[in-house]
Amino acid sequence: MSVNSFNPNHFGVPMPSRRRFVQGLVAAGAATQLGLLPSLGWALKSPDTPILLSGTEFDLAIGESLVNFSGRARTAVTVNGSLPAPLLRWREGTTVNVRVSNALPKGSVFGHETSIHWHGILLPANMDGVPGLSFSGIHTGETYQYRFALKQGGTYWYHSHSGFQEQAGLYGPLIIDPIEPEPFSFDRDYVVMLSDWTDMDPGRLFARLKKMPGYDNRYKRTLGDFLRDARRDGLAETIEDRKMWGAMRMTPTDLSDVNANTYTYLMNGTTSLGNWTGLFRSGEKVRLRFINGSSMTHFDVRIPGLKMTVVAADGQYVHPVTVDEFRIAAAETFDVIVEPTGQDAFTIFAQDLGRTGYVSGTLAVREGLRAPVPQVDARPILSMADMGHGGMDHAAMGHDMSGMDHAAMGHDMPGMLTHPPGEGSNPLVDMQTMAPTASLDDPGIGLRDNGRTVLSYAMLKSAFADPDGREPGREIELHLTGHMERFSWGFNGQKFADAEPLRLNYGERMRIVLVNDTMMTHPIHLHGMWSDLEDEQGNFLVRKHTVDMPPGTRRSYRVRADALGSWAYHCHLLYHMEAGMMRTVRVEE
Amino acid sequence: MHGDSIQSFVLFNRLEGFSGDGPGGMAWEGQAWVGGDINKFWMRSEGEREAGHTESADLELLYGRAIAPWWDLVAGLRHDFKPGDSQDFLVIGVQGLAPYKFEVAASAYLGESGQVGARVEVEYELLLTSRLILQPLVELEAHSKSDARRGIGPGLGSVEAGVRLRYEVTRQFAPYVGLVRERAFGRSADYLREEGETVDDTRAVAGVRFWF
Numbered sequence: 001m002s003v004n005s006f007n008p009n010h011f012g013v014p015m016p017s018r019r020r021f022v023q024g025l026v027a028a029g030a031a032t033q034l035g036l037l038p039s040l041g042w043a044l045k046s047p048d049t050p051i052l053l054s055g056t057e058f059d060l061a062i063g064e065s066l067v068n069f070s071g072r073a074r075t076a077v078t079v080n081g082s083l084p085a086p087l088l089r090w091r092e093g094t095t096v097n098v099r100v101s102n103a104l105p106k107g108s109v110f111g112h113e114t115s116i117h118w119h120g121i122l123l124p125a126n127m128d129g130v131p132g133l134s135f136s137g138i139h140t141g142e143t144y145q146y147r148f149a150l151k152q153g154g155t156y157w158y159h160s161h162s163g164f165q166e167q168a169g170l171y172g173p174l175i176i177d178p179i180e181p182e183p184f185s186f187d188r189d190y191v192v193m194l195s196d197w198t199d200m201d202p203g204r205l206f207a208r209l210k211k212m213p214g215y216d217n218r219y220k221r222t223l224g225d226f227l228r229d230a231r232r233d234g235l236a237e238t239i240e241d242r243k244m245w246g247a248m249r250m251t252p253t254d255l256s257d258v259n260a261n262t263y264t265y266l267m268n269g270t271t272s273l274g275n276w277t278g279l280f281r282s283g284e285k286v287r288l289r290f291i292n293g294s295s296m297t298h299f300d301v302r303i304p305g306l307k308m309t310v311v312a313a314d315g316q317y318v319h320p321v322t323v324d325e326f327r328i329a330a331a332e333t334f335d336v337i338v339e340p341t342g343q344d345a346f347t348i349f350a351q352d353l354g355r356t357g358y359v360s361g362t363l364a365v366r367e368g369l370r371a372p373v374p375q376v377d378a379r380p381i382l383s384m385a386d387m388g389h390g391g392m393d394h395a396a397m398g399h400d401m402s403g404m405d406h407a408a409m410g411h412d413m414p415g416m417l418t419h420p421p422g423e424g425s426n427p428l429v430d431m432q433t434m435a436p437t438a439s440l441d442d443p444g445i446g447l448r449d450n451g452r453t454v455l456s457y458a459m460l461k462s463a464f465a466d467p468d469g470r471e472p473g474r475e476i477e478l479h480l481t482g483h484m485e486r487f488s489w490g491f492n493g494q495k496f497a498d499a500e501p502l503r504l505n506y507g508e509r510m511r512i513v514l515v516n517d518t519m520m521t522h523p524i525h526l527h528g529m530w531s532d533l534e535d536e537q538g539n540f541l542v543r544k545h546t547v548d549m550p551p552g553t554r555r556s557y558r559v560r561a562d563a564l565g566s567w568a569y570h571c572h573l574l575y576h577m578e579a580g581m582m583r584t585v586r587v588e589e
Numbered sequence: 590m591h592g593d594s595i596q597s598f599v600l601f602n603r604l605e606g607f608s609g610d611g612p613g614g615m616a617w618e619g620q621a622w623v624g625g626d627i628n629k630f631w632m633r634s635e636g637e638r639e640a641g642h643t644e645s646a647d648l649e650l651l652y653g654r655a656i657a658p659w660w661d662l663v664a665g666l667r668h669d670f671k672p673g674d675s676q677d678f679l680v681i682g683v684q685g686l687a688p689y690k691f692e693v694a695a696s697a698y699l700g701e702s703g704q705v706g707a708r709v710e711v712e713y714e715l716l717l718t719s720r721l722i723l724q725p726l727v728e729l730e731a732h733s734k735s736d737a738r739r740g741i742g743p744g745l746g747s748v749e750a751g752v753r754l755r756y757e758v759t760r761q762f763a764p765y766v767g768l769v770r771e772r773a774f775g776r777s778a779d780y781l782r783e784e785g786e787t788v789d790d791t792r793a794v795a796g797v798r799f800w801f
Contacts, residue, residue, distance in 0.1 A: 210596040211800065215760050222716040246689035249659060427655035428626055483658060485686065488592070488626040495592030495626070570591075580592025580626075 051082045054089035056096050062114045062138075062160075062170065063103035067197075069264045069271055074199050076169035077110050077160065084193050084269050084293060085158065085172025092153040092179045101143040109201055110165050113137035116146070117161040117527070117568075118174065119331060120315055120545035123148040125565025128527055130161045133566045133584060137162060153178025154315025155289040155333045157193070164202030164295075167574055171195060171293035176315075183463060184311045184320065186287035186337055190278040194301075194328070194350050194359065195293040196263040202295075206575050209257060213487040216261045216356075219253040219379055244384065248431065252382040254484065254519060255445065257575065258296040260357025265297065267350065267361040275370060276361035278348075282341045286363065287311075288348075289335050292328045295574035298353035298521060298548075300327050300447060303346050303363065304374060308336040310455060314544045317463035326455035327353070327444050329523035329548035331572040334455075338363070345369035353446060353521065355379040380446035387519050388433030388552025417554075420479055423517065426493040430483040432517045436554035438536045444521075444550055457533065457542065457555075466532060466540035468560045472511035475556075476502065480549060480571070480581065482518040488579055489518075489571065495580025502569065504561035506589045513556040516549045522576060523548045526585065527567040532558040546572055561587045597623040598800065603753070605796025607769070610787050614639035616794075622653065629653045631663055633694075636671075646670040649680055649696075660685035667698060673739045676700055690714070705733035720757045724765075726750070735776055740784070742776020755798055767794045 065078040079085035090096055102114045115137050117129035127148045131137030138144045153176045160170035173191045198205060208215055221242075230238040245252055270276040280286050288308075292299055302308075302325035309322045312335035320337075328334055340346050344365045351358040360373050417436065423429045443454035482489040491499065504510060512531070514524060524531075525546040533541045534556045547557055570582035599621040606615045616637040622629040631653045636646030651665035660683050667678040682696030691713050698706035708730050715723040728749040732741050753767030769792045773781050778788040 206594070207596055210594070211598045212760065218719045220716055220719065222718050224718065243689070249686050249688065249690050425657060427658055427660075430658045483626075485659075486626050486655070490592065497591055497593035578591060578594070582591045 051080070051086040052089060053086045056090075056094050058088065058096065058098040060085070060098060060100045060116070061103045062100065062116075062165075064105060064108060064110070065169075067169065069197050069266065070199050072199055075109075077104070077114075077165045078169055079116075079172060082172075082269075083169040084195065085170060087173045087175065087191060088158070090150055090174070090176045092150050092176050095147065095149045098146040099143050100138060100146060102138045102140050104140060106140060109203065110168055111163045112140045113162050114165060114170075115144075115160055115162045116158050116170075118146075118156070118158050119525070120154075120156045120333075121148075121174075121176075122151050122528065122530075122563065125528060125563065125567065128565075128567065130527065130568045133568055150176055152176060152315065153180075153182075154312055154317075155191075155291065155335050156315050157291045157293055157331075157333065159293065161568070164206065164574065164578070166293075167196075167198065167202035167205070167295040169197070173289070173291055173293075175289065183317060184287075184337060185285060187284040188278070188280060189287045189289070191268065191289045191291065192276075192278075192348060192361070193268050193291045193293050194297075194299050195266045195269075196258070196295055196297040197266050198258075198262050198264070200262065202574075205258065205262065206578055209487045209575055209579075213257060213484055214251065214254065216257065216259045217251060217254055218261060220251050221253065250431070250484065250519060253379070255354040255380065255382065256296065256298070256352065256356075257487075257520070257573070259352055259354045263297065263352075263357065265299075265350065265352065265357055265359035267348065267359045270361070272358065272360045272373070277367055277369075278361070278363050279367070280340050280363055280365065282365065283339070286338050286340060287335060288338060289333065290326075290328055291333045292330050294330045296330065298327055298329050298523075299350040299359075300325060300353065300377075301348070301350045302326075302452065303338060303348050304371070305343060305346050306338045306340055306363075308338055310460070311335050311337055313460050313542060314546060316543045318542060319461045319463055321455065321459045321461075322453070323455045323459070324452035325443075325447065325450075327447060327548075329521070329546060329572070330574075331523055331525055331546040332544075332548065343371065345371040347371040347373050349374055351376050353444075355446060377446060377450065382445065382519060382551070386445055386550070386552050387431070388436035388516070388554075417515070419517070420477075420492040422493040423479060423481060426481075428483050428486060428488045428490060428495070429481045429493045429517065430485065431519060432479075433515065433552050433554075436515050436552050438555050439550065439553050440535060440541070440555070442550070457548075458535070460533075460542040462540070462542045464543075466558070467530075467543070468509050468532070468558065470509040472509050472558050474508070475511040475513060477513040477515065478502075478583075479515045479517045480522050480524070482520065482576070482579075482581070484519070487575075489576040489581035491581065491583055496570075496577075496582040496584075497580060499583055501566065501584035501586040504559070504585060504587045506561055506564055506587050508561045509558060510561065511556055511558055513554065514547070514549055515554045516551050519551045520573075520576075521548060521550045522581065523572040524570070525572045526559065526569045528563040528565070528585075528587075529559050529561065529567070532560075534558060563587055564589065593625060595623065595625060597621070600798075600800040602798055603794075603796060604798070605765075605767075605794045607792040607794045609790050609792035611790070612640040614644070624653075627655045629655075629661070631665070643671045645672050651680060651682075653684075657685075659687070663696070673736075676702070678704075678706065687711075702736075703734065704736060707731045717754075722755050722757065722763070724753045724755060724767075726753070737780065740777060740780040742774075742778070742780065744776075745774045746777035747771060747773050751794070753794065753796075753798075761801060762797065762799045764797050765795070768792070769794055 067076040128134040156174040441458035601619040603618040631651040633649040649667040651663040653663040678698040684694040749771040751769035755763040755765035757763040773788040
């Protein structure tokens with residue numbers, strides 16, 4: 001079945017005098033785009049048809065559409081005219097046929113080639129959708145037929161792997177209904193897909209990052225901050241702190257490369273003013289499938305007044321864990337269950353890691369309700385401890401409150417840290433961590449001691465034992481490296497363009513150890529195979545497709561090399577990947 | 590793809606009018622690059638016009654290579670349109686970010702006549718607020734030989750120190766005002782005195798800094 005619904009989001013809007021006003025108008029029209037999944041619901045919220053495609057036969061046309069999130073009409077890359085792309089609902093055990101055609105106009109700024117990558121899905125290498133590795137891409141006017149059997153269930157997503165099309169709107173939710181009954185129950189089921197939208201041509205945004213990587217960091221410490229810190233911590237301490245950062249030629253307010261100064265954050269393709277709304281009746285269990293389809297944004301998500309029970313991570317069941325808040329890296333998914341009661345409306349609040357903006361939506365008993373929207377939290381400041389540079393005292397940590405260094409330290413330190421030979425005096429490596437830790441129980445920068453129970457990786461435990469069971473036969477250590485000022489990123493000081501493929505032996509169980517030698521947080525995604533995250537002792541913890549790597553961390557996971565062929569392995573921050581933080585993983589017999 | 594893109598950058602660090610002891614005029618200093626993370630082609634230019642005449646103007650065409658995390662080695666040609674008759678130099682230099690975020694460019698020049706010159710420029714940015722930025726700058730020039738026609742003496746010839754206060758209307762466009770003091774030394778100062786010009790010049794400047 002294939003539906004090409006009218007999408008109320010994609011029409012030109014008269015040029016407004018006030019930006020917020022039009023955001024509201026536009027978003028209101030788009031509010032029902034994703035919404036309740038019909039198989040479970042009792043009513044749709046409005047006459048607009050949510051774009052849901054289910055079955056085994058699909059026709060997806062990738063083209064350009066006009067959208068308007070900021071008061072200005074802009075061109076997006078869409079699937080069947082929809083942003084996000086249609087929700088695909090598949091069934092485990094079936095074989096799907098997806099015909100993807102490239103209907104981008106000739107001379108499109110988004111390129112003449114397109115692709116769809118099915119994120120987190122186990123499939124043959126030629127179905128994985130990475131141009132240059134899996135296939136040669138889908139060129140203008142061509143159709144590529146994806147066909148593969150579904151061997152898993154859960155919440156996933158799909159997106160373009162060509163140029164910057166993902167930033168321009170080519171991402172959509174993907175749900176695979178499992179064969180076996182799910183180990184939890186719920187009355188309603190919603191997708192909550194978060195993303196970051198920019199009115200800029202993403203290619204120009206990348207160029208801007210190369211010219212001036214700190215463009216969006218409007219929070220560098222000023223003379224005023226210096227005087228305040230000197231009053232609070234003493235002059236000598238403050239000078240010492242500034243000297244430390246100055247000696248490194250870095251900025252502790254550098255939390256993310258692109259933030260709300262450039263982005264408008266979206267929830268299910270709708271701005272905050274559009275207020276995406278999911279309906280519930282008091283006492284019902286509501287399943288929310290959070291998907292971070294952002295190009296460059298980590299979101300911190302909470303629903304004030306509600307506990308969230310996380311039941312799946314990256315599509316895979318975990319032992320239920322109840323939290324107030326979680327950080328979701330680009331490309332991660334979390335399924336949570338909430339039981340709203342006692343209020344008519346609750347705000348779903350997702351602020352960016354850098355605390356520069358947010359997107360909100362509402363769970364409500366009827367359309368049109370809103371609950372209070374919280375303020376964005378205070379901006380955190382990176383500490384030396386955050387970057388794995390050992391214990392600095394409190395005074396040296398800026399205003400991120402005490403306790404931060406305790407959270408980041410106090411784990412077992414790996415004996416001797418050695419860096420790959422290619423890193424030393426490499427012009428593309430501006431930093432090396434000194435004492436990285438797994439920090440699995442650390443909720444992350446800006447989330448520590450905030451009075452809320454915040455999810456950490458240590459709290460995520462797969463609901464099953466290590467599915468492979470073998471001890472890893474060998475270990476590959478890779479360091480995430482980069483240069484903030486050159487906006488160059490790589491593994492072991494090498495960019496994709498200069499690196500040889502990483503070779504895995506078909507069938508082997510091996511371990512990948514990642515060490516983050518940068519001050520940024522990188523969600524690392526291995527295509528085609530699971531990443532089975534380990535705890536500090538090397539015990540299997542949780543099965544993931546994307547492993548987030550905060551600065552100063554060393555984390556390891558097991559990989560079963562059971563998928564022949566060439567696979568992409570990369571940072572899921574789009575511009576980091578484009579700047580070189582990517583490798584080919586080749587599984588060979 | 591994925592790490593081998595070619596990018597470009599053009600910066601007019603200073604484009605300003607000045608008034609001081611002399612008749613006043615305008616000055617510029619800018620740079621541009623095209624290339625990748627390691628290899629870049631650079632252009633740098635600096636000059637000054639006073640009372641409708643070009644006092645000095647140079648253009649450098651350089652190949653630059655990243656040799657260390659914070660440093661690029663540059664080498665190429667410099668063409669001086671003024672002062673005096675035009676002349677060419679071979680250039681070799683380094684530029685980058687020193688510890689504590691001082692922006693440094695240091696170059697040595699070898700001229701046709703055997704003249705060896707050196708120019709060092711150090712810049713800093715002090716954020717008063719996130720948009721109001723104080724930029725101190727020091728520039729030194731030295732030469733190996735006397736060149737009377739161009740008013741150049743051997744040794745340290747001139748030191749220019751300035752502060753410019755800019756307001757970033759946008760990241761890419763910032764008007765500024767500033768004060769610059771330039772002082773000549775040694776024989777270079779003597780040449781100026783012979784011309785009846787001042788060796789210690791203080792100027793008020795106003796201009797724009799922009800990049801794209």
